[in-house]
Amino acid sequence: MNQIKIFSPATVANVACGFDVLGFCLNEIGDEMCIKKTYKKGIFIVKIEGFDLPIEAELNVAGVSALAMYKTLDLDYGFEIEIYKNIKPGSGIGSSAASAVGSVFGINELLDRPFNKTQLVEFAIKGEALASKCEHADNLAPAIFGGFTLVKSMSPLEILQIPVPKNLYATIIHPQIEIKTAEARAILPNQVNLQDAIEQWSNFGSLIHGLHTSDYQLIKRSLHDSIVEPHRSKLIPNYNDVKTAAIKAGALGTGISGSGPSIFSLCEGLESANNVKDAIKNIYSKTGIKFDIYVSKINTEGIKILN
Amino acid sequence: MNQIKIFSPATVANVACGFDVLGFCLNEIGDEMCIKKTYKKGIFIVKIEGFDLPIEAELNVAGVSALAMYKTLDLDYGFEIEIYKNIKPGSGIGSSAASAVGSVFGINELLDRPFNKTQLVEFAIKGEALASKCEHADNLAPAIFGGFTLVKSMSPLEILQIPVPKNLYATIIHPQIEIKTAEARAILPNQVNLQDAIEQWSNFGSLIHGLHTSDYQLIKRSLHDSIVEPHRSKLIPNYNDVKTAAIKAGALGTGISGSGPSIFSLCEGLESANNVKDAIKNIYSKTGIKFDIYVSKINTEGIKILN
Numbered sequence: 001m002n003q004i005k006i007f008s009p010a011t012v013a014n015v016a017c018g019f020d021v022l023g024f025c026l027n028e029i030g031d032e033m034c035i036k037k038t039y040k041k042g043i044f045i046v047k048i049e050g051f052d053l054p055i056e057a058e059l060n061v062a063g064v065s066a067l068a069m070y071k072t073l074d075l076d077y078g079f080e081i082e083i084y085k086n087i088k089p090g091s092g093i094g095s096s097a098a099s100a101v102g103s104v105f106g107i108n109e110l111l112d113r114p115f116n117k118t119q120l121v122e123f124a125i126k127g128e129a130l131a132s133k134c135e136h137a138d139n140l141a142p143a144i145f146g147g148f149t150l151v152k153s154m155s156p157l158e159i160l161q162i163p164v165p166k167n168l169y170a171t172i173i174h175p176q177i178e179i180k181t182a183e184a185r186a187i188l189p190n191q192v193n194l195q196d197a198i199e200q201w202s203n204f205g206s207l208i209h210g211l212h213t214s215d216y217q218l219i220k221r222s223l224h225d226s227i228v229e230p231h232r233s234k235l236i237p238n239y240n241d242v243k244t245a246a247i248k249a250g251a252l253g254t255g256i257s258g259s260g261p262s263i264f265s266l267c268e269g270l271e272s273a274n275n276v277k278d279a280i281k282n283i284y285s286k287t288g289i290k291f292d293i294y295v296s297k298i299n300t301e302g303i304k305i306l307n
Numbered sequence: 308m309n310q311i312k313i314f315s316p317a318t319v320a321n322v323a324c325g326f327d328v329l330g331f332c333l334n335e336i337g338d339e340m341c342i343k344k345t346y347k348k349g350i351f352i353v354k355i356e357g358f359d360l361p362i363e364a365e366l367n368v369a370g371v372s373a374l375a376m377y378k379t380l381d382l383d384y385g386f387e388i389e390i391y392k393n394i395k396p397g398s399g400i401g402s403s404a405a406s407a408v409g410s411v412f413g414i415n416e417l418l419d420r421p422f423n424k425t426q427l428v429e430f431a432i433k434g435e436a437l438a439s440k441c442e443h444a445d446n447l448a449p450a451i452f453g454g455f456t457l458v459k460s461m462s463p464l465e466i467l468q469i470p471v472p473k474n475l476y477a478t479i480i481h482p483q484i485e486i487k488t489a490e491a492r493a494i495l496p497n498q499v500n501l502q503d504a505i506e507q508w509s510n511f512g513s514l515i516h517g518l519h520t521s522d523y524q525l526i527k528r529s530l531h532d533s534i535v536e537p538h539r540s541k542l543i544p545n546y547n548d549v550k551t552a553a554i555k556a557g558a559l560g561t562g563i564s565g566s567g568p569s570i571f572s573l574c575e576g577l578e579s580a581n582n583v584k585d586a587i588k589n590i591y592s593k594t595g596i597k598f599d600i601y602v603s604k605i606n607t608e609g610i611k612i613l614n
Contacts (some may be wrong), residue, residue, distance in 0.1 A: 021509040152513045160516050191498040201508040202328040206459045208515040211465050219458070
């Protein structure tokens with residue numbers, strides 16, 4: 001195999017009480033990438049469609065992660081990468097993560113899988129760091145493993161795959177506004193109340209239990225975040241209205257995807273997810289802010305080869 | 308049935324990263340209680356052996372929880388309670404909880420179970436509050452349900468039963484010193500670092516996942532508490548030595564049981580638990596402080612009828 005076409009999915013990180021550790025993978029939105037072996041040694045981004053991103057491999061997320069992997073190998077050939085981006089950079093649904101994992105997944109396939117999934121995430125972390133200025137894996141892990149992932153630790157990197165209830169769907173709205181990562185970080189408190197923290201880990205443990213037992217009502221009772229959401233939600237117009245409408249329409253829970261501006265809702269069943277979509281659309285149509293909205297089953301497969 | 312004899316087990320609360328919400332039930336140590344119907348209306352403590360505790364029902368933990376239940380019923384008879392205490396009050400392994408659940412469990416059995424387990428915990432909370440000056444259920448829940456329990460919320464009371472890996476044992480040392488509850492509470496910080504809190508919920512979610520998947524090594528990597536242990540461990544002589552020796556001897560993790568002074572270790576297998584026991588004994592024998600030490604399989608049954 002000398003070339004491969006892949007689908008690299010969007011992902012949701014910072015899932016409510018699982019802030020900074022829990023993420024999940026989406027089905028309906030993602031980038032496509034083509035990766036080809038080439039006689040010339042090195043990593044070359046040869047085409048980018050969709051959004052204006054640097055073509056130099058050293059300045060491109062997909063290039064940096066591919067280079068991190070490539071440098072560990074002693075090959076007498078290289079790889080060309082074409083990127084067809086659908087996930088808007090800065091949308092909060094893992095745009096840079098999709099690029100970062102796409103190149104390393106594709107090259108690994110072309111090489112007959114010398115690296116395991118955790119190692120792929122390790123390489124992708126280097127690319128992701130270019131975009132987000134810090135090393136984290138909360139979008140990379142679900143993109144590579146699919147389903148729900150818990151990044152238990154970064155050093156050594158340990159990723160847990162949490163079971164996905166069969167009928168779990170997500171509704172995602174991406175308001176087309178820009179949130180500066182620096183601002184989203186600066187707004188977080190350094191200190192939190194012990195009682196709030198206890199409530200958060202109680203909810204997070206319960207959420208993990210609910211995912212294991214497919215207990216949708218428990219998932220609903222656990223999808224809360226009293227620590228980060230009150231701060232970051234201020235950066236997203238009409239956040240509280242969206243959340244109230246989504247819950248009223250049947251969402252199990254609603255939260256900020258990544259550091260925003262996208263907002264996710266988790267729902268039991270496609271019908272419920274569509275109802276939630278309509279309710280959120282109804283709110284956001286009145287704001288004058290452009291938005292995209294998606295309904296997606298939780299993607300349990302993760303990144304994949306196309307055709 | 309006019310009388311019943313029961314075994315009311317000791318329990319461990321505040322299980323490391325599950326501070327304030329996760330507890331488990333022990334097998335080898337517990338109180339025995341006899342409960343009899345009597346023609347006289349009311350709740351009567353008629354005998355207490357083992358430790359010097361108030362015999363007046365209104366001043367006794369078992370009496371208060373029994374009265375809380377009894378008041379909801381309209382019976383033309385009452386109950387006499389005999390308490391044979393083995394769990395020393397103030398030991399940190401749920402002495403008052405054993406008394407509080409024993410009376411309500413026994414009376415419920417004599418009445419052919421009008422109340423479910425969660426309701427029994429609700430009544431027992433009233434008794435427990437007499438001893439600990441606040442309402443909590445983290446020892447009551449494992450005593451009633453057995454195994455590991457997560458108290459998801461107090462109002463409404465919601466208790467989750469978490470699966471118990473088959474080969475999980477606990478080693479418990481009870482150093483015979485007194486820790487004042489007020490002091491153990493006052494030593495807790497009101498505010499904690501966000502980063503520490505994130506690590507705690509990451510570990511707690513991972514622990515719940517590890518219990519579901521019987522992944523002993525993950526349980527080991529998750530049994531940490533960087534929030535409460537650094538403060539409360541100062542109140543327990545030689546705590547760090549005990550912990551170091553237990554981990555070195557093979558314990559999956561070691562922490563403070565309840566608010567101390569007891570220290571629990573979780574172990575994979577009886578042999579490992581006995582090795583840990585020997586290692587801890589070796590440390591504590593040199594301190595001059597009297598202690599009891601136990602090895603117990605995790606009790607998945609909880610409180611039970613004897614003969």
